[in-house]
Amino acid sequence: MKRTVLIILGITLVLSGLGYWLTKNKLNGVSKAIEGEEKVQIEVWIDEMASLDPNLFKPGDKVDFLVRNRPHGELTITAAQCFPLDLQTYYSKRIPATSKENEAQNQAPLLWNCRLSLLEDKALSTSKGYIARGNQLKIASKIALEGKMMRVDGYIVGLQALALK
Amino acid sequence: MSQKLALLAVCLLLALSPLIAQDSGTASLGYGMVAIIALVGLHLLRRSLGGEKVSFTPDPIDYSLLGLFCAGLVATASSSFLGISAAGLALNGLYLAFYLALRHLLKNRAQLLILVLAVAIGLVWTSGEGLWQYLHGAEALATWEDPLTSSFERMNRVYSTLLNPNLYAIHGLLAFPLVFALVAQIFSEPESLPRRLLKGSGLLVLALLAVFLVFQSGSRAAWLGLAAQLFLLTAALFSRLAMSWRLAMLGLGASVLLFASQSKSLVNRLQSMLDGHENSSNSFRLHVWEACLTGFQENIYFGVGVGSKVFYQAYALYAQSLYSALGCYSLPLELAFELGLFGLLGLGALLFGIGRLAFTALPALERFEGKLALACLVSLFGALVASFFDVVILRPQACIMFVTVLALLVSVCQLEKKP
Numbered sequence: 001m002k003r004t005v006l007i008i009l010g011i012t013l014v015l016s017g018l019g020y021w022l023t024k025n026k027l028n029g030v031s032k033a034i035e036g037e038e039k040v041q042i043e044v045w046i047d048e049m050a051s052l053d054p055n056l057f058k059p060g061d062k063v064d065f066l067v068r069n070r071p072h073g074e075l076t077i078t079a080a081q082c083f084p085l086d087l088q089t090y091y092s093k094r095i096p097a098t099s100k101e102n103e104a105q106n107q108a109p110l111l112w113n114c115r116l117s118l119l120e121d122k123a124l125s126t127s128k129g130y131i132a133r134g135n136q137l138k139i140a141s142k143i144a145l146e147g148k149m150m151r152v153d154g155y156i157v158g159l160q161a162l163a164l165k
Numbered sequence: 166m167s168q169k170l171a172l173l174a175v176c177l178l179l180a181l182s183p184l185i186a187q188d189s190g191t192a193s194l195g196y197g198m199v200a201i202i203a204l205v206g207l208h209l210l211r212r213s214l215g216g217e218k219v220s221f222t223p224d225p226i227d228y229s230l231l232g233l234f235c236a237g238l239v240a241t242a243s244s245s246f247l248g249i250s251a252a253g254l255a256l257n258g259l260y261l262a263f264y265l266a267l268r269h270l271l272k273n274r275a276q277l278l279i280l281v282l283a284v285a286i287g288l289v290w291t292s293g294e295g296l297w298q299y300l301h302g303a304e305a306l307a308t309w310e311d312p313l314t315s316s317f318e319r320m321n322r323v324y325s326t327l328l329n330p331n332l333y334a335i336h337g338l339l340a341f342p343l344v345f346a347l348v349a350q351i352f353s354e355p356e357s358l359p360r361r362l363l364k365g366s367g368l369l370v371l372a373l374l375a376v377f378l379v380f381q382s383g384s385r386a387a388w389l390g391l392a393a394q395l396f397l398l399t400a401a402l403f404s405r406l407a408m409s410w411r412l413a414m415l416g417l418g419a420s421v422l423l424f425a426s427q428s429k430s431l432v433n434r435l436q437s438m439l440d441g442h443e444n445s446s447n448s449f450r451l452h453v454w455e456a457c458l459t460g461f462q463e464n465i466y467f468g469v470g471v472g473s474k475v476f477y478q479a480y481a482l483y484a485q486s487l488y489s490a491l492g493c494y495s496l497p498l499e500l501a502f503e504l505g506l507f508g509l510l511g512l513g514a515l516l517f518g519i520g521r522l523a524f525t526a527l528p529a530l531e532r533f534e535g536k537l538a539l540a541c542l543v544s545l546f547g548a549l550v551a552s553f554f555d556v557v558i559l560r561p562q563a564c565i566m567f568v569t570v571l572a573l574l575v576s577v578c579q580l581e582k583k584p
Contacts, residue, residue: 004223004228008228008231016242019466019467023245029460029464030245030469031245033482126482128481131481134481136484
């Protein structure tokens, strides 16, 4: 019994050493699939966000990021801009302009389009695009941002490599 | 003393683990296993310090499990995700140590009996909740609906306390054959029929209910597992039965098929197994399998590393963007992807070891040990067939049951060999 176990452990040790050496020299399958590691700026567009507070997003804040409803983890906001919607035009398309309630609503800008820049510290550059934390980052992918007081849906509209490690 | 405590802890683990459904609760299952390993270790240490010889007769299954662990070790050393793979390997090591602890613990018939009763208690909770869900309707777990089948009548898929119909089904597949072994033993004892009925009817109802509810889980992998179990049981027992019983079995089988064919939702779900890419659930699996196969080919010898977290990271390298997955939906493929060729060899050795016991070391069926060994085989066979199409067996609740049944099988076969 001891001999069999020792043989199995010996073979394991040799193969582990060989595997470690191959990975160290980037000769294994995963290493070949990864072209590099980069910092990536993820540009996000949020359409028609309904909020009384246009300053929900501040540079330096962290938000939870979800890609196609899969939790991705926290990302740092590096830039944020929110633009009020032209409500007259917006409501005239949806609700009859003669509505008095609608006129009251139009007094304060409640709807915003926002463009945010988020920083992903470590993304793998591959032939399938950027992959970070097991998620493929693709332009036009649906995402969600979640903070203490909000959860909003949006899209990835841009991906930009910042610095090659 | 520590041996009795360890056995009690094993029973508690088996009886209570089906009640833990949330991921956050599964850590407690890990602590439970650690406690059992520590208690068995303490018991062995005391014995060896007291001058007693600690004997252990290895079985090829033990070596195959060690081989699988070693394949994990090689995959971890070769992994580009070394840290998270080491965590996955530690979990595999915990299961191996738990298996070895059970092998040291199960030394006589009374212990086997207590363990099976603990499994039956676990089945009481899941079957009770499952029956409630069957009668009163189970709330849908996901809002997603297959657009291609949504117009058909839907099954009320039960998931019991495990909050996942596939996990519930595989747990049931592993558990109920053991209860049937106990029922068979009670009914074969030389006592009067009313007495036997009094002792065994409760367990019989429990086992039959569990089979019915596994079927009602709607898990197609579990249905294949059930069919495989029925096939194995028939193959093992058919030649031993009198002609009248054989005809009765065939009649019963035909009646069940006729009854099942009347349910539109059931027939639709059965037909969906053959739909290929036309069924969106099948299509999703086929895409995942393709990606995993590519990953295996790219990392054929050493795999990508051990554990679900490594899988999550590595799978994205080979997946199509809309087909993100948490597992390969096939145990052999998952082992091939994570551990490479050596993982597949380990699985092959495990299957060979189980087959060897089935053909050469099965105790006589007249004894409880024989019935239990056959039940363990049926249980493992069903779970392994189901695992060709799903990997919920890797979830702690199911994996603990799988390891326990495996240890039971080896122990019961070795117990029979002893004079």
